Every structure is written in structure tokens, then in C-alpha cells.
Amino acid sequence: MKPIFFTPGPSQLYPTVENYIHDALEKSIPSWPHRSEDFKGIFRDAADGVRKVMDAPKETHVFFLGSGTEAMERTVQNMAEKRSFHFVNGSFSKRLFKTASQLGKQPEKIEASPGQPFDFSKANISNETELLCFTHNETSVGIKTPMEGISKIKKEHPHALVAVDVVSSAPCVDVDWDAVDCAFFSVQKCFGLPAGLGVIMVNESAMQKAKVLQEKGVSIGSFHSFLSMAEEEAKSQTPETPNVLTMYLLGKVCEDFQKIGIDAIKKEPKEKAALLYDYFDAHPVHKPFVDEAEVRSDTVIVAKTPQGSKPLISKLKEKGLVIGAGYSDYKDSQIRIANFPAHGMKDMKHLLDEMSKL
Numbered sequence: 541m542k543p544i545f546f547t548p549g550p551s552q553l554y555p556t557v558e559n560y561i562h563d564a565l566e567k568s569i570p571s572w573p574h575r576s577e578d579f580k581g582i583f584r585d586a587a588d589g590v591r592k593v594m595d596a597p598k599e600t601h602v603f604f605l606g607s608g609t610e611a612m613e614r615t616v617q618n619m620a621e622k623r624s625f626h627f628v629n630g631s632f633s634k635r636l637f638k639t640a641s642q643l644g645k646q647p648e649k650i651e652a653s654p655g656q657p658f659d660f661s662k663a664n665i666s667n668e669t670e671l672l673c674f675t676h677n678e679t680s681v682g683i684k685t686p687m688e689g690i691s692k693i694k695k696e697h698p699h700a701l702v703a704v705d706v707v708s709s710a711p712c713v714d715v716d717w718d719a720v721d722c723a724f725f726s727v728q729k730c731f732g733l734p735a736g737l738g739v740i741m742v743n744e745s746a747m748q749k750a751k752v753l754q755e756k757g758v759s760i761g762s763f764h765s766f767l768s769m770a771e772e773e774a775k776s777q778t779p780e781t782p783n784v785l786t787m788y789l790l791g792k793v794c795e796d797f798q799k800i801g802i803d804a805i806k807k808e809p810k811e812k813a814a815l816l817y818d819y820f821d822a823h824p825v826h827k828p829f830v831d832e833a834e835v836r837s838d839t840v841i842v843a844k845t846p847q848g849s850k851p852l853i854s855k856l857k858e859k860g861l862v863i864g865a866g867y868s869d870y871k872d873s874q875i876r877i878a879n880f881p882a883h884g885m886k887d888m889k890h891l892l893d894e895m896s897k898l
């Protein structure tokens with residue numbers, strides 16, 4: 541029997557994906573020229589599908605790139621000349637901050653203690669801040685920054701643009717498009733697809749900023765700047781030869797999500813998360829890492845393993861259940877369990893059942 545992957549990305553493929561891969565091979569999609577009319581159909585299906593499942597305004601630009609990590613770099617490059625301000629509460633938000641430094645910006649930050657929510661009142665955001673950067677779901681430690689908090693900060697700083705990393709929560713997140721100018725994700729998390737495709741969604745304010753920066757002579761990148769991607773997007777194309785196969789799969793999975801209903805897709809992880817947190821709350825040793833229920837991640841559940849994560853991980857692996865170790869420094873002291881749309885209620889109950897027997 542094939543194992544079930546509860547790893548936080550790459551993870552279990554969404555159940556329909558295997559058939560779509562077969563269909564794609566049947567239609568020779570990997571050989572289709574990326575300047576052909578047929579490819580343009582794939583582009584449009586993927587972009588429209590993403591706008592729909594993310595409930596984004598129809599004028600939102602949808603750009604395709606290599607990964608979530610690439611999206612971090614493009615975001616900072618195109619949306620800030622110097623001053624970005626970062627809400628850092630784990631490894632991925634830290635990486636976004638570091639990317640801004642490496643690009644020669646002057647990023648500032650507020651840092652939350654591991655597993656703790658931000659005290660927004662302590663964020664010292666200056667008037668020169670051009671870009672506010674949030675990580676909606678910090679995959680490294682399983683904590684979320686609720687969208688309401690992000691909307692509130694935007695209201696207090698209307699002149700700054702807002703970028704949100706929704707890599708491990710999209711499309712199971714209600715993005716406030718009145719507050720958010722840029723949201724990005726990759727597809728190997730909640731979309732249940734093979735890795736190797738990143739998506740950035742931006743509005744006109746973000747495009748305008750990229751234009752101003754370019755006119756000032758600030759580098760906004762080469763083939764993957766917002767401006768060069770928009771130029772190709774107008775023709776339903778990409779600057780380079782893209783990951784056509786995964787773009788096709790993304791369009792298909794977005795169709796599936798819409799058939800089921802996006803509200804149901806968003807609701808199910810919450811129900812499964814409640815079961816997992818109940819289990820860990822009641823566990824004598826493996827307690828949830830994040831104490832405050834309100835900010836516990838719905839899609840990546842992190843529990844403490846003070847006696848080491850390895851024995852638990854390997855015992856579950858023997859049962860065909862692959863869960864993740866802690867991230868980086870927490871590799872041995874935590875486990876992480878992905879709770880994505882690909883993980884059915886039945887799979888989750890099976891996992892809980894096997895964990896209870898250990």
C-alpha cells in the first residue's frame with residue numbers, strides 16, 4: 541500500500557491529480573509549445589481558477605513563477621525601493637526579511653517569541669515604510685497571523701503596500717483584498733500538486749509601484765519583474781518556458797475545488813484541525829507548540845516531542861503514515877502534520893487512531 545504523506549510540502553497529492561497527470565500525458569501536454577493557442581487555454585484556466593478559488597477581484601494579475609521562495613524575492617524587489625517592514629515569527633518570515641537585506645533594501649521588523657502571536661501595538665512602523673510583509677501561516681512552527689490583524693495594520697498605515705505569504709494556507713484562507721496588494725503561494729502545499737510552480741497575485745497599486753521603481757532606475761528584476769510578467773500575461777503567456785504540466789494540473793484542481801465549493805474546502809481543514817488539537821491538548825507529552833487557540837494554524841499542526849521526534853515519526857512510517865519533523869532547530873523537538881484538502885477526514889482519523897495506539 542502507498543504511504544499517506546502528512547508532510548507539510550511536498551505533501552499528499554490531491555486525489556484527482558493522478559488521473560489528471562495521465563490525461564495530460566494522453567494529450568501530450570508536456571510537448572505543447574508555450575506560445576501556442578492551446579497553451580494560452582491552459583494559462584487562462586489556471587489564472588481564472590486561481591482568481592476564483594482565492595475570491596480575488598477579476599482585475600487581479602496572476603503571475604506564474606518557479607516557487608514560493610522566488611515569489612518572496614519578486615515581491616520585495618517590485619514593491620519596495622528601500623523600506624520594507626516584516627512581521628517575523630518563524631523561519632519563512634525570517635527568510636523574507638533576509639531576502640530584502642540581500643537585495644540591498646533596508647528592512648525593519650518586529651519579531652514575536654517562538655509560538656507567540658504578535659503584539660501589534662509594539663510594531664514600530666515608520667511613515668517611510670513602503671511595504672508591510674506578513675506570513676499568514678508560518679509553516680515552520682504552525683502559527684497563523686489572522687487576516688483581521690493584517691487588515692487592521694493596513695488601515696493604520698494606508699500608504700504602505702501589503703504583501704502576504706499565503707504559501708501554506710492558500711486557498712484555505714480568506715484574503716482581504718481591500719487590504720492586501722500582493723499574495724503569493726506555491727502549489728505543493730494546500731493545492732496538493734507536485735512542486736515547481738509559484739503564483740503571485742497582485743493589484744494595480746503593486747503594479748504602479750513596480751513602474752515607479754523602474755522609472756527611478758531601481759532594479760525590479762529581469763524576466764520575472766511584475767512588468768515583464770504583466771506584458772506576457774496580456775497574451776496569456778509567460779516570459780520563459782513555464783511548468784506547463786503543473787499549470788494544467790492547477791487549473792484542473794481549481795475546477796475541482798469550485799465543484800465541491802470553496803467554502804467547504806476552507807471549512808474542512810478547520811474541522812480536522814480541531815480533532816488534532818483536541819488530541820494533542822489531551823496528550824500527556826505531545827502538547828501543541830502554540831498555546832493560544834486563536835492563532836494555531838489550521839493547515840500545519842505542530843506538537844512538541846520532548847523525547848525526540850524520530851521514534852514517533854518512524855513508528856508511524858511503518859504504518860504507512862508519513863508525518864513531518866520539526867523545522868530546522870526544532871527538527872527533533874517537534875513534529876509537524878500537514879492538514880490540507882488532500883487529507884480526507886478518514887485519513888486524519890486513521891492517523892489519530894494509529895497515534896493513540898503508540
Ligand SMILES: *Cc1c(COP(=O)(O)O)cnc(C)c1O
Pocket residue numbers: 549607608609610632675677678679680705706707708726727738
Ligand atoms: C513552503 C513555504 C515557502 C517556500 O515555498 P517553496 O515553494 O518551497 O519555495 C514559503 N513560505 C511558506 C510559509 C512556506 O510554507
